[in-house]
Amino acid sequence: MTKQVTQGHVCIDDLSITFDVRGGSMVALAPTSLELSPGSFTALIGPSGCGKSTLMNAVAGFVPATTGRITIDGAPINGPSDKVGVIFQQYALFPWFTALDNVRFGLKRLKLSKSEELDRARAAIAEVGLEEHAQKYPQELSGGMKQRVAIARTFAFGPQVMLMDEPFGALDAQTRLVMHDLLLRIWEKHKATVLFVTHDVDEALILTDDIQLMSSGPGRIIKHYPLAEPRPRKLNRDNVHLLETRDEIIALLHQSH
Ligand code: ADP
Ligand code: MG
DSSP states (O other), X not given: OOOXXXXXXXXXXXXXXXXXXXXXXXXXXXXXEEEEOTTOEEEEXXXXXXXXXXXXXXXXXXXXXXXXXXXXXXXXXXXXXXXEEEEESSOOOOTTSOHHHHHHHHHGGGOOOHHHHHHHHHHHXXXXXXXXXXXXXXXXXXXXXXXXXXXXXXXXXXXXXXXXXXXXXXXXXXXXXXXXXXXXXXXXXXOOEEEEEOSOHHHHHHHOSEEEEEETTTTEEEEEEEOOOOSSOOOSTTOHHHXXXXXXXXXXXXXXX
């Protein structure tokens, strides 16, 4: 379980992002610094519009830095990278591919032999518990199953950094709990560095090593909460620190509305 992780070190230094909008510009992210150690699991939480997706899209290389810089293992991010996997709330699966072929598509960049590619895709599908559904198309799968395919597709190519933007936001509460267990299991095995955007304070408390709380006007990180509790975690009276952290974050989120 305590596998030594040496890759996936993300350094965000004084990153700011300004968008051109009609009649001028708007600061989506004020200068922000954040370091993610290899294999860590960090939450970004904050009110809608505070720049969570913007920060994540910058790490993904989809949005350029206006000032400052981002490096992964010392290499500057100037565009999408093979080191980085991204999962969004909308599953972004190809409707014309089966679950298995969606995962295989994600592996194309590795240029494996056909049989290696198939073996790896099958293993990834099995890892997320979808062996029975490998030949189904996305429209035949539930929301939770589609997100499992997306997780399999992304982890299968072995990214050092995994960016997840409200990945479980569209799922019902029960399915979300199942997905938490699944994600923790896969993360503990692969030990990618995870940056996870969520609206759900409890989800951040259950999953992550550190909660980075953002605020808007302009978007920035205002405080962070390291969490050292062993997993699996429960939000009950045995974990007073988690409950106190929850109260404080909820109070700060209320203030910023
Ligand atoms: P969050 O994910 O925290 O809800 P976003 O990062 O999506 O917030 O957006 C932060 C701010 O930047 C919002 O005011 C949003 O409208 C604005 N914004 C995001 N993307 C763009 C863009 N491409 N062009 C102009 N404004 C944008
Ligand atoms: Mg967003």
